[in-house]
């Protein structure tokens with residue numbers, strides 16, 4: 001098979017696990033069926049039902065050369081153990097064996113579920129991911145986290161199971177709704193802050209996608225390079241991988257306190273701003289909140305919200321946050337570009353820092 005565009009390889013720990021990432025240039029349409037050769041022939045497909053409909057012409061040859069298919073709606077309420085068991089049942093009905101590869105085509109939700117099914121069915125099958133959202137391309141596809149929700153709690157059941165192969169075509173983004181695209185951009189900004197300031201210069205161009213805009217695959221490549229380095233150092237999130245939670249501690253609280261009126265990306269963007277303000281209070285760079293605000297503006301994400309009516313709810317949500325352990329919670333705080341630190345804060349320290357941090361979000 002001819003490898004198109006950038007090619008990256010990540011190795012995980014001391015084991016022999018390896019992830020190959022292939023990135024198509026924007027100008028080339030992918031040939032999925034053409035990927036199914038050698039160890040990847042006759043795969044079982046797990047596909048996002050909307051993507052299947054929107055990309056029928058591209059997917060049909062892949063479906064015809066597969067050994068079975070499970071199509072699912074990408075809805076958070078369906079990201080559960082029941083849907084997981086339906087994928088297993090479908091794998092069983094298709095009669096797949098330990099050599100059958102699983103190919104997942106979809107955004108983060110379908111990739112998380114398909115990868116969990118692949119990691120558990122017959123104790124683990126070869127896995128290829130074909131991400132179709134920006135968030136999944138720049139973040140979720142790499143790093144091996146799989147999962148489903150349990151009793152309303154996000155990703156409570158899961159495994160660490162890095163895909164053997166990730167094939168990325170930014171052409172899929174042509175049909176992605178703008179709000180989903182901007183959600184992915186929040187993760188791009190997070191990645192730039194963590195490890196590659198140069199991504200900032202690509203944001204304006206990449207905020208418009210389609211055609212032959214090669215800024216988008218370049219943003220994907222650079223984001224994956226940063227995430228890959230973080231995850232290679234700590235696959236199972238014992239320590240340093242937690243920097244990837246930047247923006248998410250406040251972000252998750254805002255997302256749920258707003259009754260999910262804020263999208264995940266909008267909430268993470270605002271979360272990064274608030275957390276940068278917390279870092280300033282602890283001696284971080286004073287210019288950073290302003291710089292984050294400008295980047296959010298460039299990609300069309302909000303940099304302000306009326307937090308006053310939500311204060312009590314935000315506080316409650318933060319208390320319930322699953323990262324809380326004993327008395328101190330570990331925060332990923334951006335002190336400067338490429339200087340995101342893990343800072344344990346006690347409830348008293350949080351109570352002191354949070355009001356000022358949320359102040360920066362006010363309209």
Ligand SMILES: NC(=O)c1ccc[n+]([C@@H]2O[C@H](COP(=O)([O-])OP(=O)(O)OC[C@H]3O[C@@H](n4cnc5c(N)ncnc54)[C@H](O)[C@@H]3O)[C@@H](O)[C@H]2O)c1
Nearest residue numbers: 050074107108109110132133135136140145172173175176
């Ligand atoms: N494993 C990880 O490391 C990781 C990291 C971040 C997020 N996640 C998970 O990812 C999920 C969110 O994923 P997401 O933001 O990629 O979105 P998603 O998978 O929830 O999809 C969002 C919407 O976009 C649609 N869609 C997908 N691709 C499309 C395309 N090309 N054209 C048109 N519509 C398309 C889907 O059908 C869905 O309606 C969450 O469940 C989250 O927990 C996992």
